[in-house]
Amino acid sequence: xxxxxxxxxxxxxKNVFLKIGxxxxxxxxxxxxxxxxxxxxxxxxxxxxxxxxxxLWEAGRINTRPSIKVIHETPSTAVIDGDSGLGLVVAPYxxxxxxxxxxxxxxxxxxxxNSNHFGIAGIHAMMALENDMIGIAMxxxxxxxxxxxxxxxxxxxxxxxxxxxxxxxxxxxxxFATTTASxxxxxxxxxxxxxxxxxWVQDEAGNASTDxxxxxxxxxxxxxxxxxxxxxxxxxxxxxxxxIFSAVLSGASYGPWVPPFPAYVPxxxxxxxxxxxxxxxxxxxxxxxxxxxxxxxxxxWIKRMREAKxxxxxxxxxxxxxxxxxxxKITETVGISLNDKVYEDLKELDKKFSIHFFKKDL
Amino acid sequence: xxxxxxxxxxxxxKNVFLKIGxxxxxxxxxxxxxxxxxxxxxxxxxxxxxxxxxxLWEAGRINTRPSIKVIHETPSTAVIDGDSGLGLVVAPYxxxxxxxxxxxxxxxxxxxxNSNHFGIAGIHAMMALENDMIGIAMxxxxxxxxxxxxxxxxxxxxxxxxxxxxxxxxxxxxxFATTTASxxxxxxxxxxxxxxxxxWVQDEAGNASTDxxxxxxxxxxxxxxxxxxxxxxxxxxxxxxxxIFSAVLSGASYGPWVPPFPAYVPxxxxxxxxxxxxxxxxxxxxxxxxxxxxxxxxxxWIKRMREAKxxxxxxxxxxxxxxxxxxxKITETVGISLNDKVYEDLKELDKKFSIHFFKKDL
Numbered sequence: 001x002x003x004x005x006x007x008x009x010x011x012x013x014k015n016v017f018l019k020i021g022x023x024x025x026x027x028x029x030x031x032x033x034x035x036x037x038x039x040x041x042x043x044x045x046x047x048x049x050x051x052x053x054x055x056l057w058e059a060g061r062i063n064t065r066p067s068i069k070v071i072h073e074t075p076s077t078a079v080i081d082g083d084s085g086l087g088l089v090v091a092p093y094x095x096x097x098x099x100x101x102x103x104x105x106x107x108x109x110x111x112x113x114n115s116n117h118f119g120i121a122g123i124h125a126m127m128a129l130e131n132d133m134i135g136i137a138m139x140x141x142x143x144x145x146x147x148x149x150x151x152x153x154x155x156x157x158x159x160x161x162x163x164x165x166x167x168x169x170x171x172x173x174x175x176f177a178t179t180t181a182s183x184x185x186x187x188x189x190x191x192x193x194x195x196x197x198x199x200w201v202q203d204e205a206g207n208a209s210t211d212x213x214x215x216x217x218x219x220x221x222x223x224x225x226x227x228x229x230x231x232x233x234x235x236x237x238x239x240x241x242x243x244i245f246s247a248v249l250s251g252a253s254y255g256p257w258v259p260p261f262p263a264y265v266p267x268x269x270x271x272x273x274x275x276x277x278x279x280x281x282x283x284x285x286x287x288x289x290x291x292x293x294x295x296x297x298x299x300x301w302i303k304r305m306r307e308a309k310x311x312x313x314x315x316x317x318x319x320x321x322x323x324x325x326x327x328x329k330i331t332e333t334v335g336i337s338l339n340d341k342v343y344e345d346l347k348e349l350d351k352k353f354s355i356h357f358f359k360k361d362l
Numbered sequence: 363x364x365x366x367x368x369x370x371x372x373x374x375x376k377n378v379f380l381k382i383g384x385x386x387x388x389x390x391x392x393x394x395x396x397x398x399x400x401x402x403x404x405x406x407x408x409x410x411x412x413x414x415x416x417x418l419w420e421a422g423r424i425n426t427r428p429s430i431k432v433i434h435e436t437p438s439t440a441v442i443d444g445d446s447g448l449g450l451v452v453a454p455y456x457x458x459x460x461x462x463x464x465x466x467x468x469x470x471x472x473x474x475x476n477s478n479h480f481g482i483a484g485i486h487a488m489m490a491l492e493n494d495m496i497g498i499a500m501x502x503x504x505x506x507x508x509x510x511x512x513x514x515x516x517x518x519x520x521x522x523x524x525x526x527x528x529x530x531x532x533x534x535x536x537x538f539a540t541t542t543a544s545x546x547x548x549x550x551x552x553x554x555x556x557x558x559x560x561x562w563v564q565d566e567a568g569n570a571s572t573d574x575x576x577x578x579x580x581x582x583x584x585x586x587x588x589x590x591x592x593x594x595x596x597x598x599x600x601x602x603x604x605x606i607f608s609a610v611l612s613g614a615s616y617g618p619w620v621p622p623f624p625a626y627v628p629x630x631x632x633x634x635x636x637x638x639x640x641x642x643x644x645x646x647x648x649x650x651x652x653x654x655x656x657x658x659x660x661x662x663w664i665k666r667m668r669e670a671k672x673x674x675x676x677x678x679x680x681x682x683x684x685x686x687x688x689x690x691k692i693t694e695t696v697g698i699s700l701n702d703k704v705y706e707d708l709k710e711l712d713k714k715f716s717i718h719f720f721k722k723d724l
Contacts, residue, residue: 072649072650072651074467074468074469074646074649075437075438075466075467075468076437076438076467076468076469076649077468077469077645077646077649077650079650079651104437105436105437105438105467105468106436106437106438106439106467106471107436107438107439107469107471109468109469109645109649111650146670146673147667147670147679148679148680149672149673149676149678149679149680150670150671150672150673150676150679151671151672151673151674152670152671154666154667154670162599162603164603164606172602172606174596174599174600174602174603176593176595176596176599178596179593180587180592180593181592181593197591197592199592200592202673205673205674206671206672206673206674207673207674224586224587224593224596224597225542225586225587225592225593226592229559230542230543230559230561230562230587230588230592231538231541231542231543231586231587233538233680233682234536234538234540234586235586236682237524237536237538237682238536240534240536240667240682241524241526241536243663244526244534244660244663248656248659248660248663249647249650249651249656250650250651251651251655251659254659254663255663255666255667256666272659272662273659283439283471284436284439285611287434287436287438287439287471288434288439288441288473288611288612289434289441289611289612289613293613294610294611297610297613297616297634297635298606298610300634301605301606301610301616301617304516304617304618305509305516305602305617308508308509308512308514308516309512309513309514309568310511310512310513310568311508311511311512311513311564311567311568311569312513312567312568312569314511314512316511317509317510317511317512318510318511318595320595320598320599320602
């Protein structure tokens with residue numbers, strides 16, 4: 001385990017994005033979005049993916065000089081073609097457009113085709129907060145999840161993020177995969193040689209499993225709810241909605257045809273659309289109530305929820321976003337921890353691109 | 363168990379709504395919305411609640427001659443004051459307004475204060491379908507659900523419905539409580555003297571329980587996901603979002619202050635808003651892509667999902683809405699089954715209001 005300051009990690013990431021051809025502005029943005037994951041404690045989506053993005057670029061699947069275009073719009077909606085750009089850059093562009101629409105029409109909704117992985121959903125939804133808006137961000141991803149009653153991978157972990165502004169209280173920021181457990185959690189268990197709790201995965205034949213390496217053997221993640229009796233049809237519905245809003249509305253690829261993140265995995269045949277899809281929303285709070293009244297009540301809502309009686313063995317009730325905010329404070333002061341594999345990955349990128357960042361060993 | 367045709371049940375419900383003072387138009391609408399639950403197999407929300415609505419009216423908590431008013435609007439949003447009307451009438455009014463907004467602005471979003479229970483969420487979302495729109499409906503409800511890590515009831519079962527139009531395939535209609543199990547399912551188990559699966563409820567002190575009568579003893583339903591390790595913080599986030607969109611945006615009451623359905627339960631003190639809240643959305647599919655292209659792809663999406671390989675022991679993979687559609691066909695031909703308690707309830711209403719419907723014993 002190595003420690004690095006978030007500023008240094010940001011600088012390094014920016015350098016890598018510059019080396020693969022991004023403009024300075026895009027490299028800064030992409031680095032900020034990517035490293036926000038590490039800063040907020042969602043390691044699986046940050047520096048750990050840096051080399052994966054580079055390999056996608058090497059495979060010609062990412063265009064680092066995209067011309068992002070609006071291909072359709074109405075007063076409150078737009079569809080954007082990301083031109084195979086980094087999702088880390090395309091997503092903020094689209095979210096900004098949702099916010100601009102909301103300024104005029106009250107709400108703005110933007111669906112995106114022809115994009116790539118966009119990092120953590122929460123960071124995009126949070127762009128709405130400083131505009132006194134509720135922000136929504138979702139994306140599809142390559143298929144790892146079996147629908148209820150199925151043994152076949154049909155949907156990605158398809159996360160949903162919703163950011164709700166508050167004033168005296170910190171904002172509510174929900175950001176979650178529509179599965180019972182994320183792939184990132186499986187990776188941690190694999191490193192520790194542990195098995196998963198029941199209800200996280202099933203094997204290739206559709207049988208219950210607790211093998212943390214099940215996805216490598218053709219198994220699947222289970223939708224939020226785990227099994228029918230615990231509501232997995234609800235998680236399956238949520239994952240489906242994310243896929244449809246992100247791709248069927250935009251013209252991106254969907255279901256089992258979503259392009260894979262690992263560059264060595266061949267692209268699916270007969271793709272019904274272009275690249276990955278995302279969906280963004282922004283709703284001005286004063287499109288519903290006067291701003292001050294809204295803030296009074298959302299603060300009251302949050303405060304009351306925090307005062308809910310804790311169950312035995314727990315200190316307090318959390319608000320969506322609390323754990324990530326706590327991690328942000330920690331990484332700000334003590335820096336970001338990189339596991340050995342990620343550290344070696346970054347050192348290799350450093351060498352490959354002659355960035356000379358890791359001359360000083362961490 | 364008694365059987366009654368859906369037409370007869372509709373007529374009877376309409377008569378009851380007339381007797382409590384609804385206009386003929388409102389009585390017809392309220393009956394259609396209410397009995398849609400029985401027709402679609404969600405017994406807990408249909409005729410079984412008829413007498414509950416009457417008791418709320420008797421307690422002066424429902425105004426059967428409301429003047430529903432728009433109290434704020436922008437091109438794509440509105441807030442509606444339901445004037446304590448039946449949610450069964452206020453909700454279609456609000457959903458219609460969302461649809462009208464979407465015709466012009468591309469999407470429409472309506473938050474509602476001062477309403478009452480609106481029946482099943484799905485039926486409101488489905489109003490969008492014939493307009494080539496995606497429909498969204500949600501509502502808060504009185505607190506029965508404990509947030510993750512809490513022993514206190516803070517949120518209702520807060521359902522979300524999303525209806526997505528298709529052409530050759532039937533529409534996708536997801537309609538689900540943001541809890542692991544619904545209250546209706548607990549009621550069925552109580553009648554059968556059975557316990558619940560693990561992960562549905564906890565007792566008053568916050569301990570795991572499988573007692574189907576736990577809610578009557580001060581216990582709570584658990585958010586979708588059941589416990590933290592299976593993602594209950596996601597279900598808790600979803601339930602929170604429904605509450606905030608429905609009530610904090612509109613000026614309805616929220617969290618532990620949502621008015622109870624049983625008229626004998628006193629109203630909460632210090633309510634921060636008026637009545638129950640709902641939230642509706644409509645998105646024109648051609649606000650994103652040409653209609654024909656959209657329909658081609660959504661049909662393709664649904665068809666592919668249906669072809670997913672079934673897991674051992676299952677025939678086929680379902681699409682959200684399939685079970686309710688199957689029930690609709692059954693109840694259309696063989697009629698609606700009423701359990702003895704509901705049948706006695708209806709007979710009593712028949713007598714009370716001299717409707718003379720049940721002179722012929724079923």
